[in-house]
Amino acid sequence: MQMNSRFAVAVHILTLIAAGEGQPVTSEYIAGSVNTNASLVRRLLSQLTRAGLTTSQMGTGGGALLARPADQITLGDVYRALDEGEIFALHREPPSPACPVGRNIQAVLEARFDAAAHAMEQELDRTTIADTTAEIGEREEQAAVKDG
Numbered sequence: 001m002q003m004n005s006r007f008a009v010a011v012h013i014l015t016l017i018a019a020g021e022g023q024p025v026t027s028e029y030i031a032g033s034v035n036t037n038a039s040l041v042r043r044l045l046s047q048l049t050r051a052g053l054t055t056s057q058m059g060t061g062g063g064a065l066l067a068r069p070a071d072q073i074t075l076g077d078v079y080r081a082l083d084e085g086e087i088f089a090l091h092r093e094p095p096s097p098a099c100p101v102g103r104n105i106q107a108v109l110e111a112r113f114d115a116a117a118h119a120m121e122q123e124l125d126r127t128t129i130a131d132t133t134a135e136i137g138e139r140e141e142q143a144a145v146k147d148g
Contacts, residue, residue, distance in 0.1 A: 053068070076124035079124050
């Protein structure tokens, strides 16, 4: 996997739902906030639902809800919910076994890539959706004070 915007969009979606304070949020509303199409939002919501992070309320006034409290959903949970595979990729073609570097580079890189991926997941596990929601609230308050 190469890091793309799906993770950022998924965190945006969950933070927006958390900010809704228990009111269902429609995929159309989410799409407007993210500035993308509702079908992408629905696909991501489907993945988040399969991972137990969101749920849907059907019918009039329906929409997406968090499946558990925002302070119990970490960015690591979101990352793992997307199941996008490895962050770092090795060579597409095997390097030359006749070369000392070619023979060993994959093993050397795999160890470093695994350590980096583990460190990233640990960092993502330190932040919850409640944290992102609170930080956005703080930024909005600061902007309101600054604007007058």
